[in-house]
Amino acid sequence: MKAHGLRFAFGTLSVLPVRVERWDRPSAGRAMLAAPLVGAVLGALAGGLGALLAWRGSALLGAVAAVAALAVLTRGLHLDGLADVADGLGSGKPAEDALRIMKQSDIGPFGVLTLVLVLFAQVACLAGQFAHSPARGALAVLTAAVAGRCALGWGCLRSVPPARPGGLGAMVAATVAPAQALAVTALGALLLTVLHPRYALALVLGQLAAALLLRRCVQRFDGITGDVLGALVETSATGALVCLALWA
Template identity: 50%
Template sequence: MRGLALALSWLTVLPVRTGAPDARTAAAAIRWAPLVGGLLGAAAGGIVLGLTALGVVPLVAGLLAVGFLALATRGMHLDGLADTADGLGCYGPPERALAVMRDGGAGPFGVVALVVVLGVQAAALATVPDPLLVALAAAAGRAGFAWVCRRGVPAARPGGLGATVAGSQPWWVPALWWTALAGAGFALAGVRGVLAVVLGAGLVALLSWHTARRFGGMTGDVLGAATELATTVALVLLTTGR
């Protein structure tokens, strides 16, 4: 349970006290991340459902739910998305890209990535006011953490979250999560639910491969980018045909 407590402390604003984590607890926290994501997604879906029931315009409700998720996660995943986009968009060797990512400001690639992802998420949430489906998408996005942290992928730089969890996960951990979530997706939304998980997983795999080549390994920013992109793809697939 220390791993779950650490996952809640890392991935939410909940005041969970864990102390300094060791490598084993940090690895366990990554494995618990999809459950934490599912809880956050269910809360966001509940916000949309409640606000639309009160007569709030669906898109406004979706935007407010996106804002809730940003606050509930300290904006950490969004910051990772913006930094990763800026790092991938710059020229030069891996050291140059990592330096750009360490810069506190958001560059043009980061801003565009944030605008597109947040806009798509808000529109999708407005279309799918179902807490279970939103929970599925958010959990599938966090399952990508374990793939980015799989064994064989080193940390791109010393220190930070990336170095703490790099190479900590066997490949079958994300595979099991994605398989279980695909089954849940089929139960909730049929083939669309399966595709939402599978395409999100494919995007995470592609991002992890490319960033490992570009940066020389993984970083904590890549974790944030992976979850935001996979969650967005899953939400889009779940809105298709509705």
């Protein structure tokens, strides 16, 4: 049963060739709890690439490579969700109309602006970390990737309903107990504390940033969608990176 959750997590949250054998809500709930593990794997791959290019090239090149690698390894899934949520929130329309806007294939001005600013922020924060040392930059990438996936558990709490039927959002919505989300986040923070307390603090503050967005989305859309979950990932990851930048 746990293996099905892991396959669900890696198969839906990454481009890694993992076959999803069970597509049901129990597996979806376990997948959201296993999501930080996906973040750790993707963060290690992207961080390693960034460190290599920062060592051989420049800190800025390493930062761009790491951000690009995470986008490629996730098919741009979370960035797409962030852009759609920005368009939905920025429209100022009622929930039904905002959800329709989010479902459209094109990206509006709010989405474009949000993507540009978030990606610039991520690159700027990581460039500072890679400038300090390639290893510190790689750890920052790892922290951001894990923090972003921890936010998925909080977004799928049993008290948070789906905004519409169908789709990945409805499949995973309301599948995680608060104690489970807290345990996963606490475990992630504990493991990062071994590296340095700043990484654990960054993870926690990343969850707070995502919580603010989650609250706003539930108010506006009456629940979550797959796009909202993607936006939570990017918001939490960016919040963690800003925390690390300010710590430095």
